[in-house]
Amino acid sequence: MNWEQLLSLKRFGDTHKRLRKEQNETRLGFEVDYDRIIFSSAFRSLQDKTQVIPLSKTDFVHTRLTHSLEVSVVGRSLGRLAGQKLIEKHPHLRDTFGYRMNDFGAIVAAAALAHDIGNPPFGHSGEKAIGEYFSHGNGNRFKDQLSEKEFQDLVKFEGNANGFKILTENRPGITGGLRLSYSTLGAFTKYPKESLPHKPTNKIEDKKFGFFQSERAVFEEVAEELGLKKTRDGKDIGYSRHPLAFLVEAADDICYTIIDFEDGINLGLIDEDYALEYLIKLVKDNINTGKYNQLKSTADRLAYLRSLAINTLIVEAADIFIQNEEAILNGEFHESLFDMSKYEAQIKDIIKISIEKIYQSEEVISKEIAGYRMLSYLLDVYTKAILPERNAESSNFTKLVLKSVPELDPVMESESVYEKLIGICSYTASLTDGMTVASFKKYKGQSL
Numbered sequence: 001m002n003w004e005q006l007l008s009l010k011r012f013g014d015t016h017k018r019l020r021k022e023q024n025e026t027r028l029g030f031e032v033d034y035d036r037i038i039f040s041s042a043f044r045s046l047q048d049k050t051q052v053i054p055l056s057k058t059d060f061v062h063t064r065l066t067h068s069l070e071v072s073v074v075g076r077s078l079g080r081l082a083g084q085k086l087i088e089k090h091p092h093l094r095d096t097f098g099y100r101m102n103d104f105g106a107i108v109a110a111a112a113l114a115h116d117i118g119n120p121p122f123g124h125s126g127e128k129a130i131g132e133y134f135s136h137g138n139g140n141r142f143k144d145q146l147s148e149k150e151f152q153d154l155v156k157f158e159g160n161a162n163g164f165k166i167l168t169e170n171r172p173g174i175t176g177g178l179r180l181s182y183s184t185l186g187a188f189t190k191y192p193k194e195s196l197p198h199k200p201t202n203k204i205e206d207k208k209f210g211f212f213q214s215e216r217a218v219f220e221e222v223a224e225e226l227g228l229k230k231t232r233d234g235k236d237i238g239y240s241r242h243p244l245a246f247l248v249e250a251a252d253d254i255c256y257t258i259i260d261f262e263d264g265i266n267l268g269l270i271d272e273d274y275a276l277e278y279l280i281k282l283v284k285d286n287i288n289t290g291k292y293n294q295l296k297s298t299a300d301r302l303a304y305l306r307s308l309a310i311n312t313l314i315v316e317a318a319d320i321f322i323q324n325e326e327a328i329l330n331g332e333f334h335e336s337l338f339d340m341s342k343y344e345a346q347i348k349d350i351i352k353i354s355i356e357k358i359y360q361s362e363e364v365i366s367k368e369i370a371g372y373r374m375l376s377y378l379l380d381v382y383t384k385a386i387l388p389e390r391n392a393e394s395s396n397f398t399k400l401v402l403k404s405v406p407e408l409d410p411v412m413e414s415e416s417v418y419e420k421l422i423g424i425c426s427y428t429a430s431l432t433d434g435m436t437v438a439s440f441k442k443y444k445g446q447s448l
Helices: 029-038 041-048 064-089 101-113 123-135 138-145 148-155 159-168 182-188 213-226 243-266 272-283 289-294 298-323 325-329 344-359 362-386 396-404 406-412 417-430 433-443
Strands: none
Touching: 029 101, 029 182, 041 064, 041 433, 064 101, 064 243, 064 298, 101 182, 101 243, 123 138, 123 148, 123 362, 123 417, 138 148, 138 362, 138 417, 148 213, 148 417, 159 182, 159 213, 159 417, 182 213, 182 243, 213 417, 243 272, 243 298, 243 325, 243 344, 272 298, 272 344, 289 298, 298 325, 362 396, 362 406, 362 417, 362 433, 396 406, 406 417
16 A cells, blocks of 8 residues: 555545645645534534433533544544654655645544444444344344345444445435545545454454445445555455554544543542542653642643643554554554553553443443333334335334434335345434434323
């Protein structure tokens, strides 16, 4: 893989090559990607989607929207830092083609901003609820009508793949989705493979999948333009990651490690003194003890340690990326950047505490159970309305349901069973936590 190709400004529908040196510096193509994402309705819906605590009533706990904004800010700094070093290492990127370090920051920032845009309500339990509706619930009745890969898309429903769908799918009057640059789409796709074979290797890029069968052709076009390295031949397709996807992943890792941990402290789920001790272990090489000891409140100490931890990890992630650039470009680097971190033990300790004290807390589990049931019920309502069982008459209830959800009209017009089902799942995943509760109550007759 080579950087000139990987930094493609091409967008869906382009008939000519976009050159970086011909870009208007006041509105660069990569920066346009960020604008299009932040003004999209799919991004705005993240304000009412779970990051840590579902349906949280506190104003200091992160939603998917605030988390995504923070990941984007970290990603921008990380991309610029790596970009500066890459331009120094490969000056022809600047001198011949016109690329700047900020281009790397803009791509990573945009991809990071969108990284959770396809996630269902109620966090990762929402993904499982959708998948298990088809593997163990009433959705299993469609198995014989689908190909093996189509069914796998459903039973292992993946927020990353749904995000790629949202960013690229054609809608009435809109072709090419948000029409992002192919470089941003490449950096967005952490798992550049289809749903089968499932976890064929221990390589990081094979951990999950990044596109549904409905977007397979779109992703192949993006991968070909970017020059991503093929990892499979024949009927199964897979590619090496776009190098900047490692930086997007690192930005996300930094934020959920440090900031979810901070949420746990603010919620009283993690003891403050205990938590500060773990953060100090992470930044002990960079801490200004004189400044730290002058801070009197726990909030100020926590803010100082959080800022220092994020900066420490940004610098290290960029260093690891540059040190392994050749292997990454050759498709020979198969782990996350922080798997090689000298702070790996401290990071794992913090994540372990977050899992035990936050993600597995009684409040989180009880709300995830409720969300699980609500999503399963909604999928049942929508599939019965759009794909009624053989010989079943359309009831007035299903007709009313369809009238109440005009967003499903394009799904009704889809030709195949698979397209209808993946459309239903994508719509259900687009619901916010609050909309899920409201829809459930409405169809149950509890909202009057």
